[in-house]
Amino acid sequence: MSPWGCAWSPLRALIIKEFIQMRRDRMTFAMMIALPLMQLLLFGYAINTDPKALPTVIVAGDSGPVTRDLISALQTTGYFKITGMADGPAEADRMLTRGYVQFAITIPQDFERKYARGERPQILIEGDATDPSAISGAVSAANLAQNWLVDGATKGALAFAEGRPRGFEVVVHRRYNPENITQYNIVPGLIGVILSQTMMIITSIAVSRERERGTLEALLVMPLRPLEVMLGKIIPYILVGYVQVAIILVAARYVFQVPIQGSILLLSAMTIIFIAVNLAVGFLFSTRAKTQLQAVQMVFFFFLPSILLSGFMFPFRGMPQWAQWIGSALPLTHYLRIVRGIILKGSGIGDLYIHLLPMTGLLVVIVVGALLWYRRTLD
Amino acid sequence: MAVNDATLAIDVHGLTKRFGDKTVVKGIDLQVPKGIIFGFLGPNGSGKTTSIRMMCGLLTPDAGEGMVLGLNVLTQAPEIKRRIGYMTQRFSLYEDLSVAENLSFVARTYCMSDVGDRVARALAELGLAHRSTQLAGTLSGGWKQRLALAACMIHEPDLLMLDEPTAGVDPEARRAFWNEIHELAARGVTVLVTTHYMDEVERCHEIAYLSEGRIVARGTPKTVARTSGLKAVSIHGPDLMALAPRLRMLPGITSVAALGAELVVSSADADALTAAVASLEDGRYRMTEVDPTFEDVFVELTRRVGTGDKNHGEAAA
Numbered sequence: 001m002s003p004w005g006c007a008w009s010p011l012r013a014l015i016i017k018e019f020i021q022m023r024r025d026r027m028t029f030a031m032m033i034a035l036p037l038m039q040l041l042l043f044g045y046a047i048n049t050d051p052k053a054l055p056t057v058i059v060a061g062d063s064g065p066v067t068r069d070l071i072s073a074l075q076t077t078g079y080f081k082i083t084g085m086a087d088g089p090a091e092a093d094r095m096l097t098r099g100y101v102q103f104a105i106t107i108p109q110d111f112e113r114k115y116a117r118g119e120r121p122q123i124l125i126e127g128d129a130t131d132p133s134a135i136s137g138a139v140s141a142a143n144l145a146q147n148w149l150v151d152g153a154t155k156g157a158l159a160f161a162e163g164r165p166r167g168f169e170v171v172v173h174r175r176y177n178p179e180n181i182t183q184y185n186i187v188p189g190l191i192g193v194i195l196s197q198t199m200m201i202i203t204s205i206a207v208s209r210e211r212e213r214g215t216l217e218a219l220l221v222m223p224l225r226p227l228e229v230m231l232g233k234i235i236p237y238i239l240v241g242y243v244q245v246a247i248i249l250v251a252a253r254y255v256f257q258v259p260i261q262g263s264i265l266l267l268s269a270m271t272i273i274f275i276a277v278n279l280a281v282g283f284l285f286s287t288r289a290k291t292q293l294q295a296v297q298m299v300f301f302f303f304l305p306s307i308l309l310s311g312f313m314f315p316f317r318g319m320p321q322w323a324q325w326i327g328s329a330l331p332l333t334h335y336l337r338i339v340r341g342i343i344l345k346g347s348g349i350g351d352l353y354i355h356l357l358p359m360t361g362l363l364v365v366i367v368v369g370a371l372l373w374y375r376r377t378l379d
Numbered sequence: 380m381a382v383n384d385a386t387l388a389i390d391v392h393g394l395t396k397r398f399g400d401k402t403v404v405k406g407i408d409l410q411v412p413k414g415i416i417f418g419f420l421g422p423n424g425s426g427k428t429t430s431i432r433m434m435c436g437l438l439t440p441d442a443g444e445g446m447v448l449g450l451n452v453l454t455q456a457p458e459i460k461r462r463i464g465y466m467t468q469r470f471s472l473y474e475d476l477s478v479a480e481n482l483s484f485v486a487r488t489y490c491m492s493d494v495g496d497r498v499a500r501a502l503a504e505l506g507l508a509h510r511s512t513q514l515a516g517t518l519s520g521g522w523k524q525r526l527a528l529a530a531c532m533i534h535e536p537d538l539l540m541l542d543e544p545t546a547g548v549d550p551e552a553r554r555a556f557w558n559e560i561h562e563l564a565a566r567g568v569t570v571l572v573t574t575h576y577m578d579e580v581e582r583c584h585e586i587a588y589l590s591e592g593r594i595v596a597r598g599t600p601k602t603v604a605r606t607s608g609l610k611a612v613s614i615h616g617p618d619l620m621a622l623a624p625r626l627r628m629l630p631g632i633t634s635v636a637a638l639g640a641e642l643v644v645s646s647a648d649a650d651a652l653t654a655a656v657a658s659l660e661d662g663r664y665r666m667t668e669v670d671p672t673f674e675d676v677f678v679e680l681t682r683r684v685g686t687g688d689k690n691h692g693e694a695a696a
Contacts, residue, residue, distance in 0.1 A: 006490035010487060010489075010490065013483075013484050013487030013488045014484075014488070017473065017480070017484045020475075020476055021473065021475050021476065024475045024476075024514075025475060213474070214467065214471045215471050215472065215473055216471075217437065217467045218465075218467055218471035218472065218530075220437055221435055221436075221437060221465045221467075222485070222488045222489065223457060223460045223488065223489060224488055378437050378438055379438055379439050
């Protein structure tokens with residue numbers, strides 16, 4: 001046996017074994033392929049539907065015919081469902097904060113007068129942007145309402161001003177959402193969420209399954225180093241992770257029509273680190289879990305904060321400081337910035353290395369932790 | 380520090396293992412000469428598997444020290460693993476891999492350079508060739524054991540540790556298995572084997588009997604039987620089933636066992652046995668002195684530990 005052959009042979013053995021098992025275990029295989037597809041379709045469509053008839057409150061400073069026309073024009077778009085008139089900005093604000101309404105639309109006092117003079121008065125639309133996809137459709141509809149209004153007005157009381165450029169400006173405040181997330185954020189984010197969920201579960205059950213089936217005892221008595229065992233569990237699934245990435249990217253582009261601005265190559269290169277981090281986290285849990293069920297439970301302890309505090313569900317900068325600190329320790333947080341940066345903004349390596357560094361740091365910490373925790377004995 | 384005796388495959392002293400507040404192995408000493416088949420016996424929970432795991436480097440002893448194949452149990456576990464073959468009590472190969480895939484996997488982990496040849500040879504030697512593509516999980520008990528044995532031998536270890544290799548295997552397969560073990564021993568491999576089958580005790584060169592974490596007897600099977608001091612009488616006659624509970628009540632009787640049409644009464648106390656037999660001298664029963672079975676020997680040895688009898692014999696090997 002050559003020393004070179006001995007360096008790779010055990011690792012090769014583990015990788016081949018893992019692939020054979022993967023092929024034979026239909027359930028896990030289904031989980032690896034079907035789960036991302038299901039999540040993608042459910043999440044993607046559920047979040048991307050174009051919601052209409054959103055509850056809206058009006059703060060009307062004026063009450064003339066144009067205002068009435070405006071209100072009815074907004075309602076005609078189908079996006080706004082006027083649920084009432086607020087007495088003042090404070091009441092509107094409270095209704096927005098409590099989530100009673102999605103929008104508060106303020107029509108200023110001198111709206112009619114300015115409109116008649118063609119001074120393009122402003123109306124303010126305050127939207128609850130915690131669900132960003134909910135307001136983007138409505139906001140563009142508000143701008144379209146202008147045309148309706150103009151058409152109606154030319155035939156009505158204000159016909160005397162015909163020929164002069166008239167209209168109003170829509171000022172939008174996306175409340176609770178400083179990052180100004182668009183609906184495209186969801187699908188790229190799903191790459192991170194799906195990868196972290198399936199990858200962590202796969203490795204965490206891959207080791208605890210050995211323990212549960214009794215094969216760990218045989219594995220431990222073989223001359224395998226902890227690093228070999230870990231790499232043997234990680235390398236095969238990096239490939240699986242790439243299959244998932246490919247599925248999601250194709251769906252993102254052709255099903256959800258997300259324009260991919262940046263380099264797929266760069267995305268793939270950076271994704272390998274993210275996949276490895278998640279596999280290492282799964283491995284870390286599996287060194288402690290006694291059963292596969294326990295391993296999956298542990299994964300959810302990590303996955304839940306990942307989904308909630310990474311900026312996937314809630315805008316990162318909108319979270320309290322302590323939540324941001326926790327979020328910064330989660331690989332998904334950094335990966336979301338990378339994946340959104342590449343897909344949506346077309347960012348290059350120069351923009352992204354500041355997110356890559358903390359993710360790589362986490363990888364090193366978790367790998368070292370897993371190796372320290374991995375027990376070579378049954379103690 | 381243990382002296383490295385080159386004639387011993389295993390030489391351990393005072394191995395102790397605690398799980399929580401329960402001491403499972405209480406300072407066992409074990410010396411196994413190279414090239415023999417050594418039977419490691421004892422009831423369930425007596426500490427056999429834990430002892431083996433300590434010697435394999437799978438468990439860290441809480442106390443004790445020793446050498447396995449001249450390597451330190453405490454510090455050289457990775458080297459020991461490379462040179463021993465350990466067959467676990469529970470089937471521990473991959474049920475979703477085929478016979479050949481399992482063997483190739485094991486051969487590669489031991490850095491074998493000629494994986495294909497070795498697997499082919501192992502398959503041929505153990506008569507597994509026609510099942511090479513069958514999934515291990517679908518093999519019957521006997522074939523699983525053969526595969527497990529093939530797997531733990533594929534790297535040609537100097538020492539085999541077999542933990543209940545024949546449990547749940549039919550008699551024919553058991554015989555074939557033991558023939559293989561003897562062939563290995565003849566080639567110079569040392570075999571440490573645990574079993575519950577008393578007929579297998581006689582196929583070992585030496586045995587050690589474990590009870591509640593202590594070795595209570597050791598030596599060749601014959602010397603262990605002799606040092607138990609057990610005598611046995613076989614009784615033929617009418618209505619033996621009614622007789623058995625009466626005999627069990629008598630003082631000093633180790634066991635009363637029905638074996639087919641006879642009742643075997645054994646005792647370590649010759650006088651007690653004579654008295655018991657005398658009580659039956661009414662002509663209806665026919666009695667002959669027989670060798671005690673190993674079952675009786677071990678029941679007696681276990682009983683002594685239970686009653687705290689310190690007067691148990693240790694035969695010189």
